[in-house]
Amino acid sequence: MNKCWNIFKKEFRAYFVSPIAYIVIAIFLLVTGWFFFTTFFLYNQADMRNFFTLLPLVFAFIVPAITMRLFSEELNTGSYEILLTMPVTFTSVVIGKFMAAVGFIISMLVPTISYPIFISFVGKLDWGPVIAGYIGAIMLGAAFSAVGIFSSSITRNQIIAFITGTAICFALTLVERIMFFVPSSLVTVIEYLGANVHFQNVAKGVIDSRDILYFVSVSFIALYGANLVIQRKN
Amino acid sequence: MINAEGLTKFYGTQCAVDNISLNIERGEIVGLLGPNGAGKTTTLRMLTGFLMPSSGSIRIKDIDIDENPLKVKGLIGYLSEAAPLYNEMLAFDYLRFVAEIRGIEKGRIDSRLKHVADLCGINEAMHKPIGTLSKGYKQRVGLAHAMIDDPEILILDEPTSGLDPNQIVEIRDIIREIGKEKTVILSTHILTEAEATCDRIIIINRGKIVADEGIDTLKGRMGKEFLINISLKNALFDNVREVLSSISGVTGVTLGGVDQDLLKVSIHCGSDRDLREEIYKEIKKQTWILMEFYHEAQTLEKVFRDLTREN
Numbered sequence: 001m002n003k004c005w006n007i008f009k010k011e012f013r014a015y016f017v018s019p020i021a022y023i024v025i026a027i028f029l030l031v032t033g034w035f036f037f038t039t040f041f042l043y044n045q046a047d048m049r050n051f052f053t054l055l056p057l058v059f060a061f062i063v064p065a066i067t068m069r070l071f072s073e074e075l076n077t078g079s080y081e082i083l084l085t086m087p088v089t090f091t092s093v094v095i096g097k098f099m100a101a102v103g104f105i106i107s108m109l110v111p112t113i114s115y116p117i118f119i120s121f122v123g124k125l126d127w128g129p130v131i132a133g134y135i136g137a138i139m140l141g142a143a144f145s146a147v148g149i150f151s152s153s154i155t156r157n158q159i160i161a162f163i164t165g166t167a168i169c170f171a172l173t174l175v176e177r178i179m180f181f182v183p184s185s186l187v188t189v190i191e192y193l194g195a196n197v198h199f200q201n202v203a204k205g206v207i208d209s210r211d212i213l214y215f216v217s218v219s220f221i222a223l224y225g226a227n228l229v230i231q232r233k234n
Numbered sequence: 235m236i237n238a239e240g241l242t243k244f245y246g247t248q249c250a251v252d253n254i255s256l257n258i259e260r261g262e263i264v265g266l267l268g269p270n271g272a273g274k275t276t277t278l279r280m281l282t283g284f285l286m287p288s289s290g291s292i293r294i295k296d297i298d299i300d301e302n303p304l305k306v307k308g309l310i311g312y313l314s315e316a317a318p319l320y321n322e323m324l325a326f327d328y329l330r331f332v333a334e335i336r337g338i339e340k341g342r343i344d345s346r347l348k349h350v351a352d353l354c355g356i357n358e359a360m361h362k363p364i365g366t367l368s369k370g371y372k373q374r375v376g377l378a379h380a381m382i383d384d385p386e387i388l389i390l391d392e393p394t395s396g397l398d399p400n401q402i403v404e405i406r407d408i409i410r411e412i413g414k415e416k417t418v419i420l421s422t423h424i425l426t427e428a429e430a431t432c433d434r435i436i437i438i439n440r441g442k443i444v445a446d447e448g449i450d451t452l453k454g455r456m457g458k459e460f461l462i463n464i465s466l467k468n469a470l471f472d473n474v475r476e477v478l479s480s481i482s483g484v485t486g487v488t489l490g491g492v493d494q495d496l497l498k499v500s501i502h503c504g505s506d507r508d509l510r511e512e513i514y515k516e517i518k519k520q521t522w523i524l525m526e527f528y529h530e531a532q533t534l535e536k537v538f539r540d541l542t543r544e545n
Contacts, residue, residue: 006334010323017322079320082379085282086335087308 003088007096011070012103020069025108028062032112046123048116052133052203056173056196059137059144064165066104067148068158070097071230075156080230094227098142098149098219105141109134129205136202139215140195144169146222153226169195172218235260235387235417236281241290243276243441250276252441253290260386263413265432266421269542273441274421275315278391281419282312294387308336311380313373315391321365325356325375328364329382336383350378353408369396377405381412388412390420394427406431425535439542452537462501462513463490465526469497477516483509496525 015021036051043050074080083093116130144165151164176194179187191197195218198211236258243251251273258264268274279285281292283303292299299306320328329350333343351357354374359367364375373396380388393409394402409418409431422428428435428449435452437445445452466474474497475487483503490498503509510529517524 003335006331010320010331013327014320014322077321078314078316081279081284081314082312082319085284085307085310085312085314086332087304087337088335089304 003092004096004099007088007093008099008103011097011100015066015100015104021104024062024065025111028058028108029111031058033115036115040119046119046125048119048125048130048133049203051112051115052137053200055137055203056140056199059140060169060173061166062108063101063105063141063144064148064151064162064169066108067101067145068152068161068165070101070149071152071226072156072158072161075153075233076158090227090230094149094153094223094230098145098223101145101149102138102142105145106138109137109141129203132205132207133203135207136199136211139202139212140199143172143195143215143218143222146219146226147172150222150226150229153229172196235262235295236419237293238281239291241277241280241287241292243273243280243285244288250441251280251287254438254441254443256436256443256446258417258419260417261413261415262434263409263418263420263432265428265435266419266438267423267425267428267435267538268421268438269423272438272542274438275391276441277438278312278389278419278421279314282310282389283307284312308383309385310387310389311382311385313376313380313388313390313393315395319364319372319375319379321363323364324361325364325367326360328375329360329378332379333382338383346382346384350381353381354378355404370398370401373397373405374401377408386416388416388418388420390418392422393420394422394424402427425538437538437541444541445537460503461530462503462510463526463528463530464499464501464513464517464524466497466499466517467495467523467525469520469522471497471499473520474499474522477520478513481509481512481516483507484513498526 032051032054035054036048039050071080074083084090113134116125116127119125120127147168148161148165151168152158152161154164155161172193172195174194174196175190176197179190182190192214195214198214201208201211236256238254238256241251241254241256242249254273254277266274266277276285280287281294283292283299283306294306294309297306297309323331326347329347330343333346338346351360354377356371356374356378359371359375364372367375373393377390377393380390388409390409394405397405406427409420412418413431413433420431432449434448435445436443471489471492478484478487478499478501484501485504486502488500488502490500492498501509501513510527514527
């Protein structure tokens, strides 16, 4: 556990040493801010629903961009040889990197707290769904990070890692849209697979154990997969 | 200290290391030699626990690497071939990270960092990003990484590659110094380096050990054959060959080259006896003018070439 913390510190710092972090955060704020506030005054409602509706799609792009370097870069430069000859387990490496990605997503979400604060000045804001929305956002970000880490572990090419990660996250977000074509017996299964459904449940303010279980299991499966891939490499 | 039994590694169907067994004692400095692609790096990577052998077992300090990889990794300091490091990190941050991961107590980290920085001469590089350092400095940072927690075993894959001659001498001195109490395995393809630093040399070719002996035995092996090179004026090669071949112990006379009227001849001596005197006496009987006469002991390179030559 101690070693996870060391890996976390290193990776988290690495984000902010390179300019990538600031670029990603700026783009994230620009995209979400623009789409949110262009419609905010039209709806004339003091809530964050629009922001959270949009979030899964934005995350499907942004999160794989955050996680793409975590393993691909190490595989490419060969530095994972150094990492794996130090007394750390594969699991601590994977978990440390995962924590760093989640930490980064949290620090990316922090500036958006200014939105609800600002909204609370102009109207009567119900803080419950907002807080639930942020909890959901962190869980969604964690699940997508895990997927991104998995796709980063399978290739030494960051671009491939990014595209694979985005494809999986997109599929998870949009899978509910194909419900129309799906035989009715499969509807509940497909519905359960969709990240968006679970996230919107949480963002409404209903924190249900089923939704939490969904995010936890997606994270777990993806991280376990990454762990196996890294182990397989030697 | 290090026991490896029947190590074999396949990459797909290609066999990189073929049934290698090693037994290395505490305090030995062992040089692993071999041509490119002989399996040096693969062997070292298996010893560090980075690669799993396809078959065979490794025990380090009587701990099986499969059973307790973390403990074994903690005993070994490893400098990998290309010293790949985290380019965006400062050397200081990097070494600190390594020190923390390797479990040095908080209070001792600074003094250890100071110590290895002094030892490897990287004080002025500590606060620069690793990516901006020259190859030589990166190599030193890698060496500092390997030595940070004073491990009992050091495994160094081509420790002097990319260094200038002065640095090579420095690094060799460091290795010799460490080797007094630690076990060191280093791979190299520079023979003089192995000769200068190692107590024992293991030569690998095509994944197999072709020689495993102390440096003195290996040198002894070299002594048996030697060459005498002479340069003559006023002589014809056919004549020279006829005259010199008649001396007992000479196994061959070859033409080294003709430079204007200067004839260069190599005389191969196969016996343990020193033939220089006899050769000189024979030459003196002739009308040839002797311009050069020197004795060339067979070098480690020759032994190496003989052992690793492709059939």
